[in-house]
Amino acid sequence: MKEGPDISRIAALIGDPGRANILTALMDGRALTASELAEEAGVGLSTASGHLSKLSDGGLLRPRKQGRHKYFQLADDDVAGVLEALMGLAARTGQTRVRTGPRDAQMQQARVCYNHLAGRLGVQMYRSLQAQGYVVEAGEAVTLTASGTSFATAFGIDMAALQTARAPLCRACLDWSERRNHLAGSLGRALFTRMSAQGWISRDPNSRAVLFSLSGQRAFDAAFPVGAT
Template sequence: MKDGPDIAQIAALIGDPARANMLTALMSGKALTAGELAREAGISPQTASSHLKKLLDGGLLRVKGQGRHKYYGLSGEDVAHTLENLMGLAAGHGHLRTRTGPNDLEMREARVCYNHLAGSRGVQLFTSMRTRGFLDVSDDLVSLTETGARFCTDFGIDLDDLNKSRAPLCRPCLDWSERETHLAGKLGRAMLSRMEELGWLSRKPGSRIIQFSRSGSAKFSEQFGT
């Protein structure tokens, strides 16, 4: 037996179709009940409970109680980052869901990837910030430049508050639909939150889809046009 992390256990947890559907549903960043996750996976509540226990024991989920209900969410951004990369790998090899429609186009344009903006809009934001010298990208590492820090402050983001946490400020995330990089990490989360505060966009209920208002779309293109 070789030493080191056992990726087989994590792969087995994610590889089950029902558990994969549950994990994907939680990529919106919203916590869901066992019943809601059972419906997402198309399984009975009893079977869902068994799957959820395995995911909790495997460290992929966290659970919080509120009143009579328990709410499940991904255990952290590293799990979401791994899932997004796996989605990109699957898409790149032609393993796509067969059901397509308007929602599919909306998902590809703008969606929540756990807590940051993904899709073509997310890639546009990352590309714009990199091209304008706000982000320094080297060897899959992303850092905020001094010019970028001034831009973020002017945009209404409190960098001092973000830096109180040890989590990465900037993190590259491979977008599964665009096959290019979008911005994750604390800054990615803050950028999405700020655009919500400004009224540029809103989250479609019961979905990972992000919808831009007409004025918000124009302001986003003005600010992050490439």
């Protein structure tokens, strides 16, 4: 009768097979696009889009627009906890059914993401920029610091030209395979272009894979050192 703690609303969200498939696919913390999730759920894209809206409105998912992609993640650990508890109850054949992103090892290593570097090395670059204090991530926003501007200029980038453009300078981009942020925005594009011009990298014409030359790999590691270097 009286308004309960709305336990049914949330349960009903999980109660649809399609939506449950979506949620279980996201259980490992990765973020997936609407199309990927549509395939996971076994429904059409339009249907999945509706499901994803409902799940987001219901607070179970956290959407993240990324250019023409839209990534979805579980909202927080509580959601994952509930799902885990439900899976425990549904003591059945425990199949994980994870379908990881790019199968190709080369693609996982490095690839273009629209116009910037993605993959393991893209993430490495972004983390290195953070660790050196060149960029600062505040929530969704990423800002370039003064030392970062110096670094970019030293890297051979015309920062004045970039700053006049209307496109955002720095953006965090969720990596498809690593599921971590890497650097997008006009600076990300510029860095990629510059590395290409320097001969560090070349593109596989048949895929989005990015190939590093030997010297390019060395230079990259020197410019963007990882962890305790």
